[in-house]
Amino acid sequence: MENAMFCYQCEQTMGGKGCTKSGVCGKTPEISNLQDLLIYQLKGIACYAKPLIEDDQLIDKEIVKFVENALFTTLTNVNFDAQVHVELLRESQKIKESLRDRAPEGNYPDPATYNLSETKEKMLDDAVKAGIMYDESLDADIRSLRMTVLYGIKGISAYGHQARFLDYHSDQLDNFYFLGLEATTNDDLTLEDLIRMTMRTGEMSVEVMKVLDDANTETFKHPSPHKVNVNKVKGPFVVISGHDLKDLEMLLEQSEGKGVNIYTHGEMLPAHGYPSLKKYKHLVGNFGSAWQNQQKEFDEIPGCILMTTNCLMKPRETYKDRIYTTNVVGWDGIKNVPLKEDGTKDFSEIINKAIELGGYKEDEEVKEILVGFGHHSTLSHAETIVNAVKNGEIRHFFVIGGCDGARPGRNYYTEFAEKVPKDCVILTLACGKYRFNKMEFGTVAGLPRLLDIGQCNDAYSAVRIATALADAFETDVNSLPLTIVLSWYEQKAVADLLALLSLGIKDMYLGPSLPAFISPNVLQYLVDTFNIKPISTADEDLKSSLQQAN
Structure with a gap:
């Protein structure tokens, strides 16, 4: 039983039905099942949080942040490190118990009353009941809408995480994580109720995008049209991928004057439009194409890579020693750059490694594309x-x-x-x-x-x-x-x-x-x-x- 899984959250899912042996994304049954259990725990936390929210009690922002980050960890191509999931599961149990002590008496569903087992092995045994298809008698349309709400909330958490890193959030949205997750456990909700909750998830998605837009444009100023070179420039370099503009800004500040070029990759490309970022002369261009080509494009690359959010694919041995992650992104055996107490990160190891690798020997002819039309x-x-x-x-x-x-x-x-x-x-x-x-x-x-x-x-x-x-x-x-x-x-x-x-x-x-x-x-x-x-x-x-x- 232990090597079975079921996941159908992404477009590439096996046969358009579901991954059952291993994820097309590269996730193992172990990771998939730990993620199921983590979501189960978050639903349990939400069941205790909901009556507190309805009673106008505040849910600590550290708990919100935990739920947001844990949700984001389970997104496709974000984190493949089992130990990280085990630590998150242990933390989720502490949070659940703290809210359980505060919540009113009542009949709570299984995700709330469940208590986490001690060992990873036991957790994996327990994960069976957290599986998407565990309740075979559940109405297919109810299941479908619950999953749509859940996946919408996962998407929202990625944007919320990005905005919170810039100290922007919305209280309405913070409460919605709990209200939305609770709805996916609530057997009293009809199809109509769940359709309403699905639309509410959409409204909260608009809200989080507005918050993130404010965060990005107020922090880095409104993007304006800017030409970006998509070819190689001579010299040592770091390629930064993902979405988090704050990580890019810190990397640019720390690498300035060190003779290291910075390239954006994937979803980081639009960063070139923001005045506070494009002022850095060593932000020289954009590297490669979309995320799914990274294994080929990063192969034996003479520079370093920093992954700030998804999408991370299984790193090949040829560049495993020069790819780093930060935030909730992770792969077993890859270095993660942590956030320090003072809210900064130290990227010096990446910068020094890039210098040591030497980078490109010569310039390619400049080819430019235009970005920055917010x-x-x-x-x-x-x-x-x-x-x-x-x-x-x-x-x-x-x-x-x-x-x-x-x-x-x-x-x-x-x-x-x-x-x-x-x-x-x-x-x-x-x-x-x-x-x-x-x-x-x-x-x-x-x-x-x-x-x-x-x-x-x-x-x-x-x-x-x-x-x-x-x-x-x-x-x-x-x-x-x-x-x-x-x-x-x-x-x-x-x-x-x-x-x-x-x-x-x-x-x-x-x-x-x-x-x-x-x-x-x-x-x-x-x-x-x-x-x-x-x-x-x-x-x-x-x-x-x-x-x-x-």
């Missing part, structure tokens, strides 16, 4: 955009974004972008853009046709841009000449999707495949209510988008 920058051109639409220069807007992944079927997004007519504008975000962001798209109405609005959390920017345009045309977002084409991979994309649905946005295309945790009835509900469409072919979907607009 809502602030894009809306500074609002009048131009509105006039261009009114006089027929701009026919349609396409938001093509989301997560990238390794499975076939993602060429659809490249082909779609290539085939978008010349009188249309493409807004892109998250790492899905690596499918086409190095191509030449030219301009329309004096604006670049490809506008990079940022990271996956900048779905908020896309919404801000869309609502501002809708206001300018005195209409609603669904009546704009706008089509949203999403690629999903992990749980942040689930949060983004729920955010867009909670805002009532219809007619979105979703791919490359549909989530395995969405039951046929729940899918039908989404189709009936929001007219969500699975992607078909680029030609078909492009044609119907432009027809709908006419």
